Amino acid sequence: VLSWNLLIKACSKSGQFGQCIELYVQMQRAGFEPDEFTLPCIINACAGLRSLPAGQAVHAQVLKSEQHSNLYINSALIHMYAHCGRIIHAKKVFDEMDDRDLVSWNSIVSGFMKEDGYEEALIVFSTMRFSDVEPNESTLSSVIPACGRLFKLHLGRAIHGEAIKLGDAMSGDVSVNSSLVFMYSKCRDMDSARRVFASIPGRNVVSWNAMLSGYAQNKQGNEAWNLFREMQMEGYEAS
């Protein structure tokens, strides 16, 4: 089973999701039971293919197996349903889980984000906080942009404050900081956006794009142009 799992994972990594399904069928034909390592991979492949029928078939197998309360499998299922545009099903899996970990929460939050369910994402986030689960950089990178899209500057600031309290791993993270730049730009607080942007240690192309499109949206053409030139000087190409 280990060899099959490694093979499936390798295909999944290179985006060969159809091949994953193929191997999955073959391994079962060869008499091997998919285990708790196989299933998350294969569910991810279904998500990659946006194949709801395949995803549902694997889900049905999961329910019949011993693995139906595995955290990895359930997070993968949430992710898969969200990817296939079935946030209702994703939420159902989430609600029916006996215990949830941080990734379960993050999966349902990002599921709502994918469907433009910004309000819902923030509601889930607040119940998550109420359940005493501490967010990580994935959580914040989903939830901060949600504030931006809803123009909730106060909430955004509050979450920014929380990120700082959570320490360096959080407040020094590129994704979190790029999200903050995006959120402040959307909320037209360009001073804060600029301040965060300037403080990002390992700025990447996403940080630059967030700042640039912020200027563009706020009709600050000159600032945008200057920044664009600066970006080129740091060796980034236009995108």
Next chain:
RNA sequence: UUGCAACUC
């Protein structure tokens, strides 16, 4: 050997 996240497009 397994699951989640940021901008633009």
